[in-house]
Amino acid sequence: MDQTVAASGAPGSLAEDPGAPGSGRPAASEPRARLTVVAVLRWLRRTAGIVPFAIYVTLGLVIPMIAVAIGAFQKPNGGFTTDNIKTATHGVYLHGFEQSIVLSVVTAILPGIFGLLIAYAIFTAKRGAILRRVAITASGVFANFGGVPLAFLFIATIGSSGLVTQWLSDLGFNPYDHGFNLYDLGGVAIVYMYFQIPLMVLVILPALEGLRPAWREAAENLGARTWQYWRHVGGPVLLPSFLGCVLLLFGSALAAYATAEALTSGAIPLTSIQIGSFLNGNVIPGQENVGKALGLGLVVIIAVAMVFYVMLQRRAAKWLR
Secondary structure (H helix, E strand, O other): OHHHHHHHOOOOOOOOOOOOOOOOOOOOHHHHHHHHHHHHHHHHHHHHHHHHHHHHHHHHHHHHHHHHHHHOOEOOOOOEOOHHHHHHOOHHHHHHHHHHHHHHHHHHHHHHHHHHHHHHHHHOOOOHHHHHHHHHHHHHHHHOOOOHHHHHHHHHHHOOOOHHHHHHHHOOOOHHHHOOOOOOHHHHHHHHHHHHHHHHHHHHHHHHHOOOHHHHHHHHHOOOOHHHHHHHHHHHHHHHHHHHHHHHHHHHHHHOOHHHHHHHOOOOOOHHHHHHHHHOOOOOOOOOOHHHHHHHHHHHHHHHHHHHHHHHHHHHHOOOO
16 A cells, blocks of 8 residues: 555646646646637726617627618618619709718818817917816807707808897898898808817817927927928828818817708708708608618718828827827
8 A cells, every 4th residue: 555655646647637637637727728818807897887888889889880871771661773773863862962071171161261260379378278278168158059059049140130130120131132141051050160160179279289389399400480380390190180170170060950941941952951861750651762862962971071180180199199
C-alpha cells in the first residue's frame, strides 16, 4: 500500500498531473473559462450605457425606416412594384422635392451665415462668459420653438391682418401691396430662419472655441493681418465645421412639417406636407403607398447629407481637439 502511495506521488507520475498529455483534464481550461466570463461581464458593463439609446434608435428609427422602405415597393394588395417610386418622382411630387430642396438650401445657407456672425460676436465679446450663457439659453429656446405656435406668432405679427402689417398700413405702406406674402415659399423661408439661426449659433460656437489663441498670436508675430489670418489659418480650419453645420440646417429644414403646414394650410407643394396629406387619408385609389415612396426619398436625401456631415466633422476634429 505504501509503495502504491509512493508511486502515485513520484515525479513523472500521471496520477497527480492533470495537465499531462493524455490525462483528459487540461489545466488551463478552467482559468480560460473564468477569463472569458470576466471579459464578457466587462464588455456588458461598458456597453450597458448605450442599450437604452440602441433600443430607442431601433424602435424609433430603424424599424420605421425598414417599414417605409418595404412599403415603398409594395402594391396595396402586398405584391412587389416600382410604380410608387415612379409616381413619387414625377409630376407634382417631383415638384414637391424641388421646392423642398430649394427651401432647405436657402434656409440653411442664410441662417448659417447669420448664425456664424452672431456666434463670432458672442465669442469675441469682452464679457463673454455671461453673454455666452444667456445666448446659449436663448438659442436653445428659440431653436426648439416651432410648429403651430410659431406659425401663429408670425400670422399675428406680419400676416395679412397682423399687428405690424396694420401699423405699416396706417403709415401708408402695406407690404402685401408691394409683393410680400407670408404664405408663399419666401414667407415660409422667413419663418424658418426664426429657429434655424439660433440652431446655427448653438452648433457653431464649439467650433469657434476650438480655434486656439496661439494660432492667432503666431500669425500676428509673423506679420499677418486679420484678413490674412482668417484666409490662411482660421478660415480653412473652421470651414469643415461650418459646412457641416450648414448640412445639419439643411436636414432640419427638409424634415420640418408642422410650421409650413400651419402657415400655408398645405398650399405649397412641399414633400413633408404631401406625406402628411397621405397620412390624413387624402389618397387616390391604387396610390396608398406613394406616401411611403416620398418618405423613402426624404430618407435618401437626409442620408446623403448626413454622410457628408460626418466626413466634414471628422476632418474638423483633426484640428479642433
